[in-house]
Amino acid sequence: MPRRTPRSAERRLEILQSAAAAFRRRGYHGASVEEIARALKMTKGNLYYYFRDKQDILFGCHEYSLGVALELLERVEAEPLPPDERLRRLIAGFVHLIIDELHGTGLTLELEALPRPLWQKVVAKRDRFDRGLRKILQDGMDQGLFVPGDPKLLAFAIMGALNWISRWYDPRGEAHSDDIAASFADYLVAGLRTG
Amino acid sequence: MPRRTPRSAERRLEILQSAAAAFRRRGYHGASVEEIARALKMTKGNLYYYFRDKQDILFGCHEYSLGVALELLERVEAEPLPPDERLRRLIAGFVHLIIDELHGTGLTLELEALPRPLWQKVVAKRDRFDRGLRKILQDGMDQGLFVPGDPKLLAFAIMGALNWISRWYDPRGEAHSDDIAASFADYLVAGLRTG
DNA sequence: TACAGATTTGAACGATCGTTCAAATTTGGT
DNA sequence: ACCAAATTTGAACGATCGTTCAAATCTGTA
Numbered sequence: 001m002p003r004r005t006p007r008s009a010e011r012r013l014e015i016l017q018s019a020a021a022a023f024r025r026r027g028y029h030g031a032s033v034e035e036i037a038r039a040l041k042m043t044k045g046n047l048y049y050y051f052r053d054k055q056d057i058l059f060g061c062h063e064y065s066l067g068v069a070l071e072l073l074e075r076v077e078a079e080p081l082p083p084d085e086r087l088r089r090l091i092a093g094f095v096h097l098i099i100d101e102l103h104g105t106g107l108t109l110e111l112e113a114l115p116r117p118l119w120q121k122v123v124a125k126r127d128r129f130d131r132g133l134r135k136i137l138q139d140g141m142d143q144g145l146f147v148p149g150d151p152k153l154l155a156f157a158i159m160g161a162l163n164w165i166s167r168w169y170d171p172r173g174e175a176h177s178d179d180i181a182a183s184f185a186d187y188l189v190a191g192l193r194t195g
Numbered sequence: 196m197p198r199r200t201p202r203s204a205e206r207r208l209e210i211l212q213s214a215a216a217a218f219r220r221r222g223y224h225g226a227s228v229e230e231i232a233r234a235l236k237m238t239k240g241n242l243y244y245y246f247r248d249k250q251d252i253l254f255g256c257h258e259y260s261l262g263v264a265l266e267l268l269e270r271v272e273a274e275p276l277p278p279d280e281r282l283r284r285l286i287a288g289f290v291h292l293i294i295d296e297l298h299g300t301g302l303t304l305e306l307e308a309l310p311r312p313l314w315q316k317v318v319a320k321r322d323r324f325d326r327g328l329r330k331i332l333q334d335g336m337d338q339g340l341f342v343p344g345d346p347k348l349l350a351f352a353i354m355g356a357l358n359w360i361s362r363w364y365d366p367r368g369e370a371h372s373d374d375i376a377a378s379f380a381d382y383l384v385a386g387l388r389t390g
Numbered sequence: 391t392a393c394a395g396a397t398t399t400g401a402a403c404g405a406t407c408g409t410t411c412a413a414a415t416t417t418g419g420t
Numbered sequence: 421a422c423c424a425a426a427t428t429t430g431a432a433c434g435a436t437c438g439t440t441c442a443a444a445t446c447t448g449t450a
Contacts, residue, residue: 007397007447008396008397011397025307026224026307027222027223027224027225027305027308028222028225029221029222029223029224029225030223030224030225030305030307030308032436032437032438033437033438033439034437034438042398043398043399043400044437044438044439045398045399045400045401045439045440045441046397046398046399048438048439048440048441049396049397049398053438053439054437054438054439110222110225112220112221112225113221113222113225147385149378149381149382150370150374150378152370153370153374153375153378153379154378154382156356156359156360156363157356157359157378157379157382157383158356159359160355160356160357160358160360160362161351161352161353161355161356161359162355163355163359164351164352164354164356164358164359165351165355167355168351175345175347175348179345179348180348183344183345183348183349183352184348184352186344187344187349187352187386187387188352188386189386190342190385190386190387190388191382191383191384191385191386191387192382192385192386193385202417202426202427203426203427206427227406227407227408228407228408228409229407229408237428238428238429238430239407239408239409240409240428240429240430240431241428241429243408243409243410243411244426244427244428248408248409249407249408249409
């Protein structure tokens with residue numbers, strides 16, 4: 001019975017972090033439960049005290065990263081700002097989220113490995129984020145700030161540019177998360193602006 | 196001894212296509228050699244007549260998709276066009292390449308599963324494409340067509356938006372490849388333009 | 391210190407998978 | 421129709437992996 005003590009909840013988070021890193025590097029099926037455990041100096045049998053099975057760990061990773069992403073979205077939605085400034089903060093915030101909070105893991109983990117019920121929960125949460133982003137785009141178009149276009153396609157383009165960061169970002173590299181956030185926000189908002 | 200007859204070369208390509216689809220859906224380690232074979236009504240043992248091992252199949256997938264991508268790049272570079280029009284054609288061409296030629300598989304397949312020597316070959320080819328894209332961006336900035344910025348970061352943003360198509364594109368969906376190509380080219384070039 | 395519950399261990403299991411290979415079958419040219 | 425080469429089969433292997441679990445150990449508290 002985990003999650004009773006505070007220590008246990010911390011341990012769960014550590015496991016999710018180790019798993020997210022392993023899944024990102026090797027893919028869900030390529031990462032072994034043992035290597036997730038070894039990175040924390042645990043044994044693999046021990047992980048089953050905190051999670052039912054490997055799928056449950058993947059589900060936990062998705063829930064966690066989508067959770068912080070939705071928090072960011074809600075924070076941005078709460079501020080009284082015009083759509084262009086909203087979008088800029090969402091993009092910059094998402095860059096920081098991927099790099100500084102999720103340590104390189106974005107919303108890129110595999111979904112197909114999850115059984116239907118868990119898959120649906122994750123997809124529903126992801127769709128909430130997508131709809132939030134599309135709404136900002138639509139509002140900008142309605143107010144004449146953004147050039148007309150298909151918000152769905154544009155949201156995909158933005159999410160692709162952002163999530164792709166997981167594939168090339170190297171914490172030892174030269175690019176600092178502030179620079180990336182500013183560059184991406186500039187570029188991806190500028191492409192929408194009217195005259 | 197494969198590849199002697201024309202039939203054999205075709206078979207090799209069919210295997211690469213089936214494998215690319217399987218790798219995209221399930222990931223390299225999640226896709227089994229048997230399911231790659233079954234989609235072609237072959238037995239898994241038979242694949243080993245055409246490829247040394249599973250890694251060799253993944254390598255073949257990378258070589259093929261990077262090959263057509265580099266062909267596109269060279270075609271675009273050969274035309275006497277200003278950088279903005281060059282970029283537009285490269286982006287639109289890449290969308291068509293992912294959707295129509297690679298059937299949904301972009302440059303998204305896993306690299307980490309490859310042994311060092313093969314990995315280096317693939318990375319070298321990928322870098323050639325990246326450098327080509329960055330050069331177009333740099334030329335545009337030098338000519339005052341594009342706003343100044345870090346070509347490396349901007350190239351990552353563009354490649355992310357494009358490769359992410361593999362994750363959401365559904366051939367049964369509403370979005371046609373022409374629409375996507377036009378939207379993406381418009382958006383991603385507009386973000387660079389000066390006044 | 392003693393005890394109950396929380397946590398960890400380590401070995402064992404069944405299943406899946408990549409790979410091999412000798413034998414069988416098919417193919418195309420003469 | 422015959423033959424040599426090309427291709428396919430199907431069974432078998434060893435290795436890896438996810439999962440289970442009874443026993444051992446640790447932790448906080450009375």
